[in-house]
Amino acid sequence: MSSVEVQHQQPEPATSLIPTLPGAHYTDPAIFEREQSRIFQRHWFAAARSSDLSEPGNFRTVDVGGESVVIVRGRDRSLRAFLNVCRHRGARLCMEDSGTVRRSLQCPYHAWTYGLDGSLVAAPNLNSMHDVNRDEYGLVKVALREWLGTVWVCLADEPPSFADTVQAAVSGRLGDHETIEEWGIDELVVGRRITYDVKANWKLIVENFMECYHCATIHPELTEVLPEFADGYAAQYFVGHGAEFGEEISGFTVDGQGGFGKLAGVGESHDRRYYAITVNPQVFINLVPDHVIFHRMYPMAVDRTVVECDWLYTQDVIDSGADLSKSVELFHRVNQQDFDACERCQPAMSSKAYAAGGVLVPSEHHIGEFRDWVADAISD
């Protein structure tokens, strides 16, 4: 995932089985803590949907790399992110997952008051403390970018290039920088959000998403809609390739019928096709002609991961009052099937049978790249 050019080349399929990460990487709390600081705090992290914070004063709190981050929209309509900790005595500023404040974030303990830009604007007796530098005691800022209607934050002091990481992952998968624009993701609205609490290490979920060798076994509805998935090669195996709908299939729905008509910007070559994109370390995006499914993963513990999944449609579809249930149901079932499989793997990761890891078949080739990416990211 280092550059777009490299990704354009087809990977050389492995001819024999190659190893996964060792089992301890899925069970050792010390390795998880290292991943929190080396991966989730250092990389761009998809924290929320921008539209969750549509009005000034709207805030959301999210767990990023073990830190509580508060994202808030200012009176100037800009989004900003801060560590959710008062600089005085450490109280959590916002306890709720989401909410609305007026003009400031006020600590409910001693009333230290911060502007929506994070600056310390007031505190009891502050004027009598002549030596206090208000700038020094503003909230700790977190880097923030918006793209694809998504709020990406980075806890690093010097965040990596957004273009070379997040955007390169998307273009590397689709084959160019422009294609993703066809879906107009930032204009779509959340038709349905489902949050899954998965009793499995986050990497099991990523690895599951990266291969389709399991599709024939656990995803009967999905392979009905996308027959080529029964062969075991995930859509993301080939750069620029989208899995084609079956001949009898008229929509990406649980029974293959219905759907809502192609999005206006989507080109004919992408109609009747499904594209899946993984953005390391915690985003999965599915593109189909009439909607987009956007997963954000929140690793909570070495054996627990929360996944927030948005089904995104045009404003027109939502306004029409259309029944989304068959559209949502397809990938909701896929999610449940996948997360059940991940939860079945988690307890075996501590077995001596898995001490050196398992093996990858050739169609699971991408997991090997992910393994190397993780191992490199947490090494000294």
Added chain:
Amino acid sequence: MSSVEVQHQQPEPATSLIPTLPGAHYTDPAIFEREQSRIFQRHWFAAARSSDLSEPGNFRTVDVGGESVVIVRGRDRSLRAFLNVCRHRGARLCMEDSGTVRRSLQCPYHAWTYGLDGSLVAAPNLNSMHDVNRDEYGLVKVALREWLGTVWVCLADEPPSFADTVQAAVSGRLGDHETIEEWGIDELVVGRRITYDVKANWKLIVENFMECYHCATIHPELTEVLPEFADGYAAQYFVGHGAEFGEEISGFTVDGQGGFGKLAGVGESHDRRYYAITVNPQVFINLVPDHVIFHRMYPMAVDRTVVECDWLYTQDVIDSGADLSKSVELFHRVNQQDFDACERCQPAMSSKAYAAGGVLVPSEHHIGEFRDWVADAISD
């Protein structure tokens, strides 16, 4: 808190912000274990109210520094304390929080039987074991003192001077050794006891009690009764000073009305005033003209503390059947407000924003002394 003389001097107010303890001191189980052995096992610990054990054979079990301690009143009416462990195979002698035995503490596993003075008095087949020294297998004794109607225990082999620690803390706050006697605390009786289970490190609770900078923000009822608290200086900031009731206030109650008349011994200079005393590491005492509020803290885990709070009145008030509810309600609300604040701080102690700690404003000066006391107590 080293001597009474030093405490008589007013502290020099800090002119700028000084640091708190680093965040890890509130979240690291290893530091908590060190505090258990270096602080709670080595200092005098207020374990119970003497009147909880009014009759011979009455016992209470309490957690002190990670140990279960059983306190029992003997046939000679003396109180004694022991580790709550049979010397034979380690069974807990008393499983209940409190209860009554007859003449002995008998282990329910193999019937080893100990006198209420802790000596081994009987065991099956003991007479045939000629080499067994009964003195050697008595219960492990714990030092015990009674003062202010309170049972203080110390797990150290050589406890520190009670006068130089517990009593010096009280006299250092009030300005002399005699004033505390005016309330006749050992003669008062428990009108109400409320036990709080707080999801916060014990030091957050101590620190909260040591400053009133938060009073205006979270204690509307208390600042109504004690208007000077709205300025942010805790009563204990000035040696010998008691916060004065507001002009319209006739009692230390939730609505400022009622109350039960000054205790007989309380001098006129202490009428219509509120005094708060902290005795390191786990006692808070509030003195008002007509009653006393006595808090005992029991640290249970790095992020969990139990607080047992007694409201103490004269026997006459209790016998009269007077309604205590408005009297109790004031500080019960204060407790709830404070403990909510502590619970709001606990999760942020692990943030990198708090890795080096927070800051103290000048009116929180006492917390800096407490910080130094703790750091010194757990250092090598």
Added chain:
Amino acid sequence: MSSVEVQHQQPEPATSLIPTLPGAHYTDPAIFEREQSRIFQRHWFAAARSSDLSEPGNFRTVDVGGESVVIVRGRDRSLRAFLNVCRHRGARLCMEDSGTVRRSLQCPYHAWTYGLDGSLVAAPNLNSMHDVNRDEYGLVKVALREWLGTVWVCLADEPPSFADTVQAAVSGRLGDHETIEEWGIDELVVGRRITYDVKANWKLIVENFMECYHCATIHPELTEVLPEFADGYAAQYFVGHGAEFGEEISGFTVDGQGGFGKLAGVGESHDRRYYAITVNPQVFINLVPDHVIFHRMYPMAVDRTVVECDWLYTQDVIDSGADLSKSVELFHRVNQQDFDACERCQPAMSSKAYAAGGVLVPSEHHIGEFRDWVADAISD
């Protein structure tokens, strides 16, 4: 327990108190992990009753030394055991405690399929992976023996001699190799199974079973049936000795009445007697004239142990529809009394009063041997 000959000698009773293991051996998770790998994974472990797996395709999953092991009966009616982990990506093969498969164990994630002999027989696209050695990717085998109607497994690469360990423990207790055969344990059937979830370290349970010094205190029903137990010497204290029923006792039941007539093979010298056998590290067997009680212990955590207890009767007794309740009730009460005692000890193991351990009286002599056996097993 090294050889039968040594066990024939009566132990020299200790004349004074000797120490138990230090308290940390009952509370330290690191010591428990060492016991899992050094004791429970290296010794023969009674995993299940053979009759739990009576038909081809029947399986049971059990926790052995921290590993999930699946035991399955093949089409050839042989029992085999494997680590319950797919060799591909580590999914648990069997999630249920017991069940039935047809001709194979198929992983529900990617459909890798193993014969009931553990060999890899099929996987999607396997034929196209020319380099894959199917033998290399069979399930990890676990050694298995059947004896006394029990499935014994061993996770070690080179299991110890079954004769020198398991069988020597039984014959060492009874005085010879032949006596155990009189009860025909492999022909008996399970009349009742009760599973206990005990909040105590496994060694507290073993130690409890090894002495009868507690019998007079906590087992009123048992000492009524076996009056000599009131003296405090366990049946296993003397090699070959069985505790005799009281004169008024006609059966090993909760009220001493009834019972089902002597098993056909049991000799007259063993009638009206009770024998108890401990097989390190996790089996207790009780022999009485008309039935057998067989305990299998499963250590789950340093402070938690599951005990599965079978009451075994002849097929004739079961077929007759006889009321087993008074027969089962006697030892069920004994179990509850014992496990309550163990749970009372567990919390005190972390006390400084038990840091160096407790003491053993002379009649607890066998616990000293067990202590040495454990200490030796986990040492380097």
